[in-house]
Amino acid sequence: MSKTIVTGNVVQTERVIEQGIVVTEGQYILFAGKKEEYIPTGDETQLDFSGHWIIPGMIDLHVHGSAGHDVMDGTPDALREISKSLCQYGVTGFLATTMTAPWEHIVRALHAITVATEERNDYAQILGVHLEGPWINPKHKGAQKEEDIQQPGREQLESLLSVAQDRLRMVTLAPEMPGVLEAIRELVRHGVICSIGHSDATWEEVRQAVGAGATHFTHLFNAMRGLHHREPGVVGSALQLRQCSCDIIADFVHVHPAAVELVYHSKGREKLLLISDGMRAVGMGDGTFELGGQTVHVHGCIARLAGGTLAGSTLTLDRAVKNMVEGVGVAVQDAVYMASTAPAEKLGIADRKGSLEAGKDADLAVLSSDFRTLLTMVKGKIAYREDEVHG
Ligand SMILES: [Zn+2]
Numbered sequence: 001m002s003k004t005i006v007t008g009n010v011v012q013t014e015r016v017i018e019q020g021i022v023v024t025e026g027q028y029i030l031f032a033g034k035k036e037e038y039i040p041t042g043d044e045t046q047l048d049f050s051g052h053w054i055i056p057g058m059i060d061l062h063v064h065g066s067a068g069h070d071v072m073d074g075t076p077d078a079l080r081e082i083s084k085s086l087c088q089y090g091v092t093g094f095l096a097t098t099m100t101a102p103w104e105h106i107v108r109a110l111h112a113i114t115v116a117t118e119e120r121n122d123y124a125q126i127l128g129v130h131l132e133g134p135w136i137n138p139k140h141k142g143a144q145k146e147e148d149i150q151q152p153g154r155e156q157l158e159s160l161l162s163v164a165q166d167r168l169r170m171v172t173l174a175p176e177m178p179g180v181l182e183a184i185r186e187l188v189r190h191g192v193i194c195s196i197g198h199s200d201a202t203w204e205e206v207r208q209a210v211g212a213g214a215t216h217f218t219h220l221f222n223a224m225r226g227l228h229h230r231e232p233g234v235v236g237s238a239l240q241l242r243q244c245s246c247d248i249i250a251d252f253v254h255v256h257p258a259a260v261e262l263v264y265h266s267k268g269r270e271k272l273l274l275i276s277d278g279m280r281a282v283g284m285g286d287g288t289f290e291l292g293g294q295t296v297h298v299h300g301c302i303a304r305l306a307g308g309t310l311a312g313s314t315l316t317l318d319r320a321v322k323n324m325v326e327g328v329g330v331a332v333q334d335a336v337y338m339a340s341t342a343p344a345e346k347l348g349i350a351d352r353k354g355s356l357e358a359g360k361d362a363d364l365a366v367l368s369s370d371f372r373t374l375l376t377m378v379k380g381k382i383a384y385r386e387d388e389v390h391g
Contacts, residue, residue: 001026003041004380008049008366011056011336013355022054024362027379032356049366052374055336056355057092057363058317059343061170061247061273062130062218064097064291065280071096072292074108079116083123085283087384089276089316090365090373093125093353095169099292100133100144103156110163117167123383124376125363127347128169131160132218135183136198137174142223143311144198145293152183161190168192169347172218174199175209188213193346198223199234206237210244216346217246219277220263221255222310239266245346247273250323251315253302257327264328269337273346274320279303279312322371 003025010020010032023031023038031038064071067085069078079096086094096113098106110129117126134150141149150156152173160168170193173180184194196209197218202225206214217224217238225233232239238246246267250260254277264272276282281289281298289296289303296303296311303311317339324335344354352361362380365373376384 003030003044004047005040005044006047006049006054006364006366006375006377007035008052008054010054010356011333012357013333013337013341016333019050020054022356022364024377024380027362029356029358029360029362031358047375049374052369053332053336053367053371054356055090055365055367056340056353057365057376057378058090058321058339059127059347059354060086060091060094060276060278060317061343061346062097062132062275063094063278064099064312066278066282068280068284070280070291071113072099072101072105072109074105074112076112076116076119079112079126080121080123083116083121083126084383086124087376087378088283088373090318090367090376091124092363092365092376092378092383093127095128095130096126097130097132100136100141100148101292102148103134103150106131106134107159107163110160110167113167114163122381123378125378127349128167129164130170130172131164131168132172133198135171135173135177135180137177137200139200140174140198140223140225142198143291143294143296143305143309148293151177152179157183157186166191170195170216172197174201175212175214176201176205181208181212184209184212184214196224196234196238200225201234201237203232203237206234206241210241215244217244219254219275220246220248221259222249239263242271245271245273245342247275249277249313249315250274250320250328251301251313252323252327254310254313257323260324261328264324264330269330269334270342270345272338273342274317274324274335274339276315276317276320277313278315281312282314282316318365318367318371318373321367325371
């Protein structure tokens with residue numbers, strides 16, 4: 001089986017090995033560590049990225065689209081293009097994220113995800129579905145379309161579980177809305193991560209949701225009841241509940257760097273995950289786009305509805321890591337942990353993905369010293385290489 005030696009600063013969970021190597025064999029990592037501890041067989045392909053970071057491939061739990069395509073386009077082709085595009089940003093796995101929409105549109109998207117998941121894919125792997133809405137609170141709809149917000153019913157839940165099956169990994173919902181607590185219990189029984197978001201839940205309502213099995217909070221601070229010292233709300237609960245994790249859009253537009261730092265101090269790298277919430281405008285420059293049936297204007301990387309509401313983002317995970325390191329002062333291995341390891345742990349796949357260790361899937365990325373993605377490998381194959389694109 002073909003072997004590749006990638007040389008660079010190897011970012012592991014507890015340390016960075018300067019001028020180390022990662023050796024891949026077929027689709028797995030054969031070795032990760034100090035050069036002198038590996039005995040070459042002589043038939044390896046060499047990729048020299050000395051001075052740059054070799055990191056475990058990043059995993060985005062919340063991404064709607066990229067490069068002009070959206071999961072809600074409801075076609076396998078859109079998913080293929082998204083998979084391919086995300087490799088440019090060091091992402092090797094993601095949850096295809098749907099939006100609040102008429103139920104039949106959501107079902108169409110789920111079918112497309114099924115088709116795309118089952119076919120051969122050498123790019124970022126579709127690790128499952130994240131259903132964002134439609135069971136949310138109109139008060140915190142953000143860029144989700146209000147008229148499509150729904151209440152979960154038994155029939156809808158059954159149809160969802162039968163169409164998505166075990167691909168359904170995460171649902172963002174508002175537990176204070178009618179029927180949602182029951183839905184949480186049912187989803188958790190099927191192994192689905194229930195994440196509180198687009199929600200006006202009080203501290204007490206969050207406690208009930210957590211009692212029912214919710215364990216996560218979606219894009220902390222955005223589209224949720226904030227923290228008040230007499231009513232800690234969703235934000236206060238997320239910070240207080242040590243067992244729960246949350247994710248954040250660390251673009252410094254959705255959240256101030258100081259607020260990101262505050263959450264980091266409170267949750268630590270294990271319970272704070274980096275997401276992009278990227279939409280089809282990612283990588284497309286300024287312009288007018290569509291998101292969940294609404295028109296979005298992108299200007300200077302910021303995506304807004306006509307009324308000014310932030311509408312998804314054009315953030316990429318390599319930039320989120322850069323922001324955590326350069327803007328918040330987090331160590332590189334901790335920032336990478338939040339983009340790669342913690343999401344793998346949340347999905348229950350950390351035995352295979354999310355860290356550079358022998359035996360794990362050869363999903364990795366090389367980031368330049370200023371955190372631009374130079375190379376992405378998915379299961380041992382090069383899925384993106386910067387110099388090939390820019391000549
Ligand atoms: Zn979203």
